[in-house]
Amino acid sequence: MGQRCSWVQATKCQLLVTSLFGMLLGLSVAILTTITYYEKHFIVISEVLLETNPMRTFLNLVLYAGICLSSLLTIAAILSVIGTWRDLESAMAVGFLCFAVVFCASVQAAYWAITNGTEAEDTMMDVYDLVYEDVRNNSSNNRRQELLNIHETFLCCGKKLQFEEERNIENETCQSEITGTANEDCLQAIHNILKKHMRFVSIVMIITTIIMVYGMILTSFLCFSIHFNNSLDRKDKYVLTG
Template identity: 55%
Template sequence: MGLRCGMRTTKCQLLVTSLCVMLLGLSIATLSTVTHYGLHFTLFSNISLESNAYRVIHHTAFYFGICLSMTLILAALLSSAAMVRESQCLTAMGFFCFALAFLGLIPAACWRYTHSTEVEESMMDVYDLVYEEVRRNASIFRRHELTAIHETFLCCGKRSPFGDATNIEHETCPSSQLRDAGQDCLQEIRGFLKKHMDFISILLGITIGFTVYGMILTSFLWFSIHFSSNLDRKGKYILRERHAARGGRCSTQEISASIAEGCTKCIKYLLFVFNFIFWLAGGIILGVALWLRHDSQTTNILYLQLGDKQAPNTFYVGIYILIAVGAVMMFVGFLGCYGAIQESQCLLGTFFTCLVILFACEVAAGIWGFVNKDQIAKDVKQFYDQAFQQALMAESETNNGRAVVKTFHETLDCCGPDNAIAAVTPLWRDDLCPKKDSVLKNFLEASSCHKKIDELFSGKLYLIGIAAIVVAVIMIFEMILSMVLCCGIRNSSVY
């Protein structure tokens, strides 16, 4: 009886561990794909140099990540099947996949620890080589590559102690970065990669922990199945004889069936409650997304047009994705509620599949948002700087730069960017700034528009991040409960 109790505990723990390992495998696959095809990384890997060390790292990391994610997902699937079927063969195969993934994770973690700066150094070496070739008046193709790097990272050239400014910056740097003595590209590359590599280190650590725990659980389950098989054979004959001797009283098997039925009902109602919360969360996300879409501050700014150039629409792309996610969550929540009430394995399986897809999409969106969390504000600030420059130069009467700048200033209650010109803008161009009681008050109370833009988008992204974390936690609980309920319905049909 004690062996059976321990075996059931192990199966429950292995179910949760397998689900977590599957989600980690999907996360690693998503991260590998985003890294391999992301613009910040492909720019450097596609540069044709005789010694491009980053290209080797770039392709090796992608193929290693995909192979590792497939191994983890296979280990999770085999362990789940072994738990349901109580098969020694499937359990051994699951342990082998966990061990194989562990053997791949340990060298990756060691390489990350011993070569902590190799990725950023190889990428910066590529930038140095391209920059030096352009300084020596190389081909137009190299200038285009350097311009693409500057526009992607919103930086401009190298600063001391790495180098000095040259005339090539006038040809390859974005106008706003050139005018404001933009960011050092080596520092921008280092800062971007640090965030990315820190996230990878955390993901590796969590995956190693779950992989080791999965090996322990699968090995314990294998021994439990092996030693309980003989006891089950003997137990069947003993229970039949005792049942006949007791004159038809309830057997141990019948009591177990009653307990299993009660647990199944409890999980069923828990799943219904979580699905109802999930449905409400979908409605909240849909409402918040619609509010962000029609918020007066963002719409006033992001509907602006400077000549033939439209304001950056990256923020709205994210909002439209949130609207779609909210609608899908409401549908999936309804599907889960109906499947739990009907106790339908088909509906619960469909519900679980939809949750896995939604979770993978949320992980992909979270990785993209983590890597590019400052990009939206940078794009809007660059658009504002171009409009501000045109408004100061007053190139023509038909130029609408002045109207764009006034819209920014009135909407955000600010005046000027973060540079020396902005400090005196309220004094010599008070027609561009929000009206105060006096010119002196204009000067004293003027806020930087760059700072206001950062506050505007960081606050909204913070709200979106909290909602995403809450939804992810609910989805993990729902996936666990739906799998347990599906197994309970299947086992109850045997009794």
């Protein structure tokens, strides 16, 4: 019996530490979501005036998903702490459920990254190509200003094409200091920015998956342990009736 109690106490300590990491992870997800939503490279693409700008829809989806994921991580951590501190089976069960939901969301996000990992990059490139072609076809000054804003934000200059007509467009929409220092075109710059950003997202998702699996193991063990103890307590109580 004493050995079993020591196992339970050790599991509780591990769950408290896991819950602390869960709270920090929820804060990290919230910060990463905020950075993504207000990142200047994404904003300049989402602000391009289109009938339906897919980048704006993508950013809104990221914001809602990030808020939900961060909230679930925080709730799971808080419930786990409460369940551990007060031996509440219901709190432990709900904490397990939150860990499981976040785990499923992490797996789904990883699957999306593997199968559709270039969707955001393709969307940004499509928007840039549309603006570039509109300027090439002598579009309005608004389009020209949008292209100039993209070049200034990404520190790039047009596309590496061999036609003089396109080179004239770049001369008109690139600042002289950018033209002299940029070694890559805007499509390559978009690729590099997304690659760097997705590296951080992948790291956070991997850590989230590991912590969620560990949290589910600990909460399920403690949930059954609390239930077993409650059952023993009820068996030890006798009521005498006359």
